[in-house]
Amino acid sequence: MNLEEIQEKLINDFDFERAIDILEKLNETYTKEDLIQNAKNAIKMVYVSRENEDIIFQAGYLVASRSYYEGSEVSFSLSFTLEIHSSLTFDLEVPFNKQIINEKEEILKNDLRQLLALNKEEYEKDEDNDLLTMNIYKIEKMLDLLE
The missing domain is CATH 1.20.5 (Single alpha-helices involved in coiled-coils or other helix-helix interfaces)
Known part of the structure; x- marks a missing residue:
């Protein structure tokens, strides 16, 4: 499959309306076209990557990934994700x-x-x-x- 076919299939199967509903509840302003453009860009980045391993690329709240299975099958996915994050940094006792x-x-x-x-x-x-x-x-x- 070429890039355009992969983008079209993933975008057609994705529930953008549900993602927009969630974003509106978070007071985020996105249109369906914004999300589609982000999805196309993220999918393109994982598609054109020369890595032969799993690759993930995030564009806003959308995450595109590509992974290989036994060197004979490739899988692309598009996900909507919200991340709640906590981090901590401190000096080691002994570097x-x-x-x-x-x-x-x-x-x-x-x-x-x-x-x-x-x-x-x-x-x-x-x-x-x-x-x-x-x-x-x-x-x-x-x-x-x-x-």
Whole structure:
């Protein structure tokens, strides 16, 4: 089906009079033509979308959607919706980034502790190895900075 056929079918099956009655009770001023134009625009937006997943587009109180079923069937719908909304925003006790940084720091500290222990074991076998002495010193310094 092409866009015009889909728009015509959805619009012909939609009860615009009932939607207008509800809107009038809410002291909203819409004509049937306004709603039809909003419906056409919303349907067009979901029709022309290149997404291969479900898509929803809202125009005023009308919501058009398109969804695929098993890659062989497509479904378009037009809905009238009123939304009553409440929202809340607040600061997190520990921001996500800080949590990630803390986790990465702990991983780094553990790796450095293991590396330090390994270097100390090797140093006990060969106390004249200057490279091991330097590694131990640097690793201890890094751990001090992280703590």
